[in-house]
Amino acid sequence: MSHYQIEFRHAQKCYGENIVLENINCQVKAGEFVTMVGASGCGKSTFLKMLLGTESHSKGVVLLDGEDIVAEPSPDRGIVFQKYSVFPHLTVRQNVAIAKEFEGSPLLGRLFGNRRKQALDEADKWLEAVGLIAAKDKYPHELSGGMQQRLAIAQALIKHPKVLLLDEPFGALDPGIRKDMHKLVLELWKKYELTIFMVTHDLNEGFYLGTRLWVFDKTRHDPHAPNRFGSTITFDLPVGQTDAASFKSIKSALKLNESETDINESLMTKQANAS
């Protein structure tokens, strides 16, 4: 058995003729924080879905704790999407407690009396952790976008997942609120020793948060059949060791044609915050 928590070996994913990802090879240890960037449509979400189990790989091997990954979502892998992650018909507390109810009541998924109280109490603990305890009886539509994402994170954590998957979790948030969320995620990551995979469109964010930054891109292009070749992981940077040349090529891969001089600085800042 390997000592890696996640391992991809020559994994490929295609939808019919359309090869989205190919030749994916990577190993991730427990406790790493992997951020992923790449052009739109290059397959980042698809990669997360393979980890999550909602899509199965077409070729190769994907291992979780050394075993073939279960191609179905399960409580050992938590997820936060950009939108629709929380249940609109439940209050904040119920949104978190529902995981406990699923656990305790296999038939109806609904607890009563004392057991229900226990579940709600545990939910409150997690709401405390993400700073939502004051809004515990509100419905999601009464929350701001940032609070909804906090709720989605609390929800994901109550099941103590081995791996936490984040698909552009802060993409729809205002810059100010986004900063708060970064702080929260780093805190939780350290406190609960999570393995985190996070997709982002914001290269700054990728550098700031991760211990490791992956760039997804195509290595081969066929201009007449754009779907013939898939993306792969073209850069795998232990963050902090970025040299000027690779930085430039990441930027061109992401097609950011504006100068982002502040990135190197945020790298410094991050080192201070994260370690």
Added chain:
Amino acid sequence: MSHYQIEFRHAQKCYGENIVLENINCQVKAGEFVTMVGASGCGKSTFLKMLLGTESHSKGVVLLDGEDIVAEPSPDRGIVFQKYSVFPHLTVRQNVAIAKEFEGSPLLGRLFGNRRKQALDEADKWLEAVGLIAAKDKYPHELSGGMQQRLAIAQALIKHPKVLLLDEPFGALDPGIRKDMHKLVLELWKKYELTIFMVTHDLNEGFYLGTRLWVFDKTRHDPHAPNRFGSTITFDLPVGQTDAASFKSIKSALKLNESETDINESLMTKQANAS
């Protein structure tokens, strides 16, 4: 007659009991670029709507070129919203040419033959200006978010408005694309000598783009009746002259509790770009 293009004197706006804006006093000359920030719900969009004419002020005076402002949208004030600014059923060219068609055909709003060709040609000129000429026969749904906003700007400019109003025009765009748009707006602003009012949630953006930054906030609070007092313009900064103290208070007004050390720098960069 005053030599200001826009002038507000003791203007107030309320919806029934709810006072949104009060005691608004300001003068803006032609060619200024005003960026506006403020907490969510403080009335920035309402301010723009008064300028636009879709909402009329409840008290005080609002002047455009020294005359009482017309409380109805008209071609002298162009607008770009965050979303829904373009017509989904028209191609890119038609979206821009439609303004010419309204002008040339008072009854149906539809031109034929040679006049139609002229209108399309003029539209193409504007598409060139915003860099959309390659996509001129596409429908909006085939464009990315950034391209849609470019289109909305081209649309607004074809009528040569005196004032261009932008309500969080780049709020839904990715950071990389946002930078491109900043460049475009600054270019157009200089080239066509526009007066621009732009609402943003991103303080960086506000500093980077504007010649003048306004902060909207309440000066008085009644904790038992939050709607009793309205917001007003609490800071009016000619950008470049920000001192540390006022910068801090802006941040607290916006409730950004993360350090944004890079703002001062982007101020510098802006000066280089904008002037």
Added chain:
Amino acid sequence: QAKEDFKVCWSIYVGWMPWEYGDKSGIVKKWADKYDINIDVVQFNDYVESMNQYTAGEFDACTMANIDALTIPAAGGIDSTAMIVGDFSNGNDAVILKDGKSIKDAKGQSINLVELSVSHYLLARGLESVGMSERDVKVVNTSDADLVSAYTTKDVTAVATWNPLVSEILSMPKSNKVFDSSNIPGEIIDTLIVNTKVLEENPKFGKALTGAWYEIMDEMQKSKKVRAHMGKASGTDLAGFESQLDSTKMFYKAKDAVEFVNSPALKNTMEYVAKFSFNHGLLGDGAADAGFIGIETPAGVFGDKGNIQLRFDPSFMEMAAQGKL
């Protein structure tokens, strides 16, 4: 095999309102109890639907006119017996023209009626009486519920229908009755049709119904209150109901009904009816001629003796006449 629970259905028509009274007043129940059976009396608003339900086997007995008994249950293979002959139409069915005094004036007009019904038959007989045929007019199928309102429109110039629609229409200006069932007395007969097999196996059922019927007849003839009740139930009042009764030859006495059924005229009538039905394709695809379905009357059988599906059987009414029930 003998059974205990029976279902009878009836629909709203002057000659069948007694069943409503019999049901409400308990007379039917009284007679059912006497023979130790249960009879469920069900009202229909839609005449055609009631016959369809009977033909489909949902009911053991149903009220219907002689022509419908031939073309619906009998043609559908349900051997049926006309057990009670309650009345015949004596002016209740009529052809009415807006313009024209005689049925000859109908030539070339559209005539609104319920196609393939007694009205259609009446029209055919009327045209025949002046040497015309259906080819001389255009028949427009119109549902009975809507005939009265249809008549108020300009498009409709001629109708053939039954009561109470006839009296409603005649009360409107410019309506001329040009032919009615009193011109062909005894040809449109309203009966209670009973499933022959059920009747054979359960004579009690027939006895109970017949007994009840003539007790109702008795009360109806004597009591104005009973007639007022029936009028109300059919959506009109005493006066309206009695004017409908005036154009109906009720057989209040069993003896009269027996006599009518036994007369040889009945066989001739049924022959007319069978021919009309055959000409309109109502006897089914297999029918080679009007006699394809045998009709048994006391005066003899019309048509195929090997395929008798409709029987006029006076025996139960005779028992009633002799007071043997």
Added chain:
Amino acid sequence: MKRWINKKPSRPLAIVLGILPFILLMALYQWGSEVRKVENPNDKLLPSVSQFYAAIDRLAFTPSKRTGEYLFWQDTFSSLKRLLMGVACAAAIGLILGLITGAIPLIGANLNPVITALSLIPPMAVLPLLFIVFGLGELSKVMLIIVGITPFLIRDLYQRTKDIPQEQLVKAQTLGANSFQLINRVLLPQILPRLLDALRLSLGTAWLFLIAAEAIAATEGLGYRIFLVRRYLAMDVILPYVIWITFLAFVLDWLLVKTSKKVFPWYHAAK
């Protein structure tokens, strides 16, 4: 001068404008009625207001001579009972089948084609068969309503179930939900307010089928009375009944809206 599309009526003006067409319609009726009365004083088609009044008084406030009952209220009660039973059953079937076909792809693939085909059959055309299958008692009238609206409900709720974001289903599974828990705790509660929406849309059809069913076999009910007196062209009874049915339809619709807003605040706020 404002553009027409920007002119918004003030509240009182809006009310006046809204009432105007009703007054016009009434005046038009009154005029038509008088014209016909001049031609034929016994005209039944457009009765006068006093005739309406007499008819309403007779049916609603005078006990029937025959049975001592108030026909109007009895009709209303019977019809409402049938309608509500039919709609309730249809809602239950529609909810269960819509939810299950929407949630479980295997069952959806199995049942959707046949449900689509059934929903296209005009129920009026197969009335005789329906009566044979369901008999003629109270059940048949209720069944006709059920047959009339259930296919629509199933298809609508199927679609609404499918519309629930995939993300929520995935999330629930990462929280350990099995299929049944997921349907019970995630899908069902979110479909309920949509069921009320669908019911509002199908109430009109339900009334149609109720009236059709009562026209064929019934001994009381609003539709029955209308069909009974239609033979006599008693518009003095028919029109008040029609207005009453319209009013009842309006009240039911209003109740559904209110209930939905009260019970599912999150649904209405989110829209």
Added chain:
Amino acid sequence: MKRWINKKPSRPLAIVLGILPFILLMALYQWGSEVRKVENPNDKLLPSVSQFYAAIDRLAFTPSKRTGEYLFWQDTFSSLKRLLMGVACAAAIGLILGLITGAIPLIGANLNPVITALSLIPPMAVLPLLFIVFGLGELSKVMLIIVGITPFLIRDLYQRTKDIPQEQLVKAQTLGANSFQLINRVLLPQILPRLLDALRLSLGTAWLFLIAAEAIAATEGLGYRIFLVRRYLAMDVILPYVIWITFLAFVLDWLLVKTSKKVFPWYHAAK
């Protein structure tokens, strides 16, 4: 083991599953028919397949003895003509009124209450009045369809017009559009695909009213034939007609979808 909600049938399995219920229904019918035939060989309620075949042959492929016409095709033609005319008129009225009430608040305030009230009236109950107003000819059948579906169309398109983002209206005005230009160039083209959606929803009701209208007064048409032969329970004719109507309804629905996708690509892509 996958959860049930995650099991998706493969394409061939989906087809087999989808056909299964139809086969079951047919088998059930066959069985019911045989049982009844044993009891009564002349049973008309559930005819055998050979009887269907004979009836179809007689109506569709043999000229009628009386008129020399092919009844089935004549019926189909008449009914389709009425249906299409009715739906087309209703669409035109619904489009114009929906658009105008949605676009111009003053007209909306004026007409919406009365349209809402009218849409709640069950048309079946006011048939006599409809006859008076529209006569009893071809027009009346078309009118019944129009009366039956127009209120729904108006209300739906009113709502759809209101749903068009306010931002677009403001934008058009800043581009110099007057009210009429705005309706003609911004609202109308965006409402057209939504009209097709609304028509799809109301086709079922249109068929219902067509059949009802033909049942009341007609000399040919699919509904006429069904109600005529209902008089002698000729299910061998009724059932093929019902299946044919269902098929026609399906084809019309399919045509609407195709047309919409073809003519309004931007509408379908944006969804």
